[in-house]
Amino acid sequence: MGLDIVQPNTCVRGCCSSDSIPLHLPPSSYILLSPIARGAESVVYEAILDGKRVAVKKPILSTSDELDKFHKELQLLCKLHHPGIATLVAAHARPPNYMFFFQFYEERNLAHKLHVQEWTPDIDHALTITLQLAKALQYLHNQGIIHRDVKPANVLLDQNSSAHLADFGLAEYKKDLRGVSTENWRSSGKPTGGFHKKNMVGTLIYMAPEILRKEIHTEKSDVYSFGVSINELLTGVIPYTDIRAEAQAHTVLEMNYTEQQLTAAVVSGGLRPVLPGIVSGVPASMLSLIQKCWDANPQNRPSFNDIVLELDGILEQRKRMEKEDLSLQKSSISHGHQVMESINNLHTYQENINWSTQGQCLSKRASAEVHSGFGKWLDSSDESLTYHPVLSWGSFATCGRRESMEDTHFLMPYLCNEKDVHVFGIFDGHRGAAAAEFSAQALPEFLKILGSTCSPADALLEAFVRTDVAFRNELDSNRNFKRVTQKDWHPGCTAAAALIVRNKLFVANAGSCRKLS
Numbered sequence: 001m002g003l004d005i006v007q008p009n010t011c012v013r014g015c016c017s018s019d020s021i022p023l024h025l026p027p028s029s030y031i032l033l034s035p036i037a038r039g040a041e042s043v044v045y046e047a048i049l050d051g052k053r054v055a056v057k058k059p060i061l062s063t064s065d066e067l068d069k070f071h072k073e074l075q076l077l078c079k080l081h082h083p084g085i086a087t088l089v090a091a092h093a094r095p096p097n098y099m100f101f102f103q104f105y106e107e108r109n110l111a112h113k114l115h116v117q118e119w120t121p122d123i124d125h126a127l128t129i130t131l132q133l134a135k136a137l138q139y140l141h142n143q144g145i146i147h148r149d150v151k152p153a154n155v156l157l158d159q160n161s162s163a164h165l166a167d168f169g170l171a172e173y174k175k176d177l178r179g180v181s182t183e184n185w186r187s188s189g190k191p192t193g194g195f196h197k198k199n200m201v202g203t204l205i206y207m208a209p210e211i212l213r214k215e216i217h218t219e220k221s222d223v224y225s226f227g228v229s230i231n232e233l234l235t236g237v238i239p240y241t242d243i244r245a246e247a248q249a250h251t252v253l254e255m256n257y258t259e260q261q262l263t264a265a266v267v268s269g270g271l272r273p274v275l276p277g278i279v280s281g282v283p284a285s286m287l288s289l290i291q292k293c294w295d296a297n298p299q300n301r302p303s304f305n306d307i308v309l310e311l312d313g314i315l316e317q318r319k320r321m322e323k324e325d326l327s328l329q330k331s332s333i334s335h336g337h338q339v340m341e342s343i344n345n346l347h348t349y350q351e352n353i354n355w356s357t358q359g360q361c362l363s364k365r366a367s368a369e370v371h372s373g374f375g376k377w378l379d380s381s382d383e384s385l386t387y388h389p390v391l392s393w394g395s396f397a398t399c400g401r402r403e404s405m406e407d408t409h410f411l412m413p414y415l416c417n418e419k420d421v422h423v424f425g426i427f428d429g430h431r432g433a434a435a436a437e438f439s440a441q442a443l444p445e446f447l448k449i450l451g452s453t454c455s456p457a458d459a460l461l462e463a464f465v466r467t468d469v470a471f472r473n474e475l476d477s478n479r480n481f482k483r484v485t486q487k488d489w490h491p492g493c494t495a496a497a498a499l500i501v502r503n504k505l506f507v508a509n510a511g512s513c514r515k516l517s
């Protein structure tokens with residue numbers, strides 16, 4: 001920027017200085033436009049500085065502690081120069097105005113992008129962001145600085161959706177953290193972040209177990225938060241919920257856990273967010289890296305030097321695989337797409353979608369393609385076992401306290417008229433019955449297709465995965481058709497299914513639906 005640096009280029013106290021970043025600006029050089037974010041501690045404005053678009057972070061300063069904090073953040077920011085870190089272009093550090101001027105990042109923060117815009121980056125893009133963030137943290141740690149608030153809301157994206165780590169409000173030099181008492185932890189470590197603050201649990205979901213136990217932050221607690229954040233990027237799911245959109249999250253408490261329960265479950269129970277599923281195509285090496293990052297024992301977590309090396313390797317391997325066109329995951333996903341695409345062409349849009357019919361329609365077409373019986377299952381079943389189950393079945397459904405029934409089930413005592421193959425399933429609808437109705441039709445049909453191709457256990461697993469992919473695709477195509485913004489509509493369901501082949505029982509579940517009763 002062509003801004004003049006007026007000497008002495010220091011803050012009012014003289015504690016912050018820079019050779020390249022102007023630290024006081026004539027009021028005529030900038031214009032504040034509208035606020036783009038309001039946090040508990042600052043307001044961020046879109047602004048024009050020297051004719052260029054910038055973001056101005058104006059901390060709310062009412063106590064001398066807050067003023068100290070401003071100076072500390074400015075000292076830090078003046079020293080940081082890295083492409084993965086939000087660039088400070090200027091500051092104003094004299095009364096009455098205290099402001100940070102940052103380069104403007106058009107695509108806002110990663111949390112907004114994932115959960116409000118419902119962005120689903122392809123895996124290579126997500127891995128690229130992961131590497132950018134890892135390199136930024138590697139740089140920071142090599143300077144002896146710990147960020148202490150790594151989360152998607154503090155990752156800003158530019159117009160190419162490249163990532164820039166922001167918000168150094170809690171960052172500290174490691175050497176200054178040693179003597180920090182629990183009291184200090186409380187005052188400095190309080191949850192930040194608009195959405196999560198509003199929803200009470202705060203940054204808690206990104207906090208390492210040792211931080212929840214009120215121990216001192218180390219580089220390894222940033223590694224943990226990085227692991228949780230990257231998992232959120234790859235799954236699109238807010239940790240410990242099954243939702244993809246902010247609009248649906250009334251409060252985190254309402255959904256699964258209270259703050260205390262979550263803390264206890266993370267610290268003592270080893271609870272972690274759900275990893276990306278097998279159809280996501282996320283490489284297994286990435287899943288294991290995430291798990292290492294959120295290991296309960298900080299010493300088992302890799303450093304960012306290790307993480308960057310590993311990510312470079314993963315990206316390299318993907319490039320090689322792409323060349324050789326060996327990506328197995330991709331082909332299984334695109335198979336699902338092909339089936340759905342042809343089905344989508346079949347039926348025109350109806351205002352009131354009948355999800356049972358959608359499921360039937362899908363599955364009939366799919367099963368017309370391949371069904372060659374269950375000979376394989378029956379041949380490999382062990383007839384020498386003397387156990388011969390006597391089956392009886394029935395069902396009862398009640399709606400409970402809800403206004404409408406969201407649960408469904410299916411009973412297929414003789415799948416494809418095969419006397420020794422029985423399937424039963426229960427689906428507990430979430431946010432409407434759509435997913436449950438669809439799945440009750442689709443799941444058994446997928447099982448029929450798979451009967452001739454793999455073992456009963458694999459077939460059950462694969463049928464769950466295919467049902468999930470099929471429903472998502474169906475939903476997406478309807479959303480596009482209706483031009484409903486995606487955040488307004490998020491049906492889902494949990495499921496439990498039992499498959500009995502002669503005298504063996506196979507059960508599977510997804511979500512919290514665990515018992516078949």
Ligand SMILES: Nc1ncnc2c1ncn2[C@@H]1O[C@H](COP(=O)(O)OP(=O)(O)OP(=O)(O)O)[C@@H](O)[C@H]1O
Pocket residue numbers: 036037038039040041042043044054055057086102103104105106108109153154156166167168169192193194
């Ligand atoms: N340089 C920028 N370009 C575009 N948007 C920005 C920029 N800096 C901040 N924002 C927006 O403002 C939000 C808050 O910024 P930041 O996290 O730095 O402030 P904060 O006061 O710590 O907020 P919180 O308390 O919510 O964490 C960001 O999530 C982002 O949406």
Ligand SMILES: [Mn+2]
Pocket residue numbers: 153154167192193
């Ligand atoms: Mn923030």
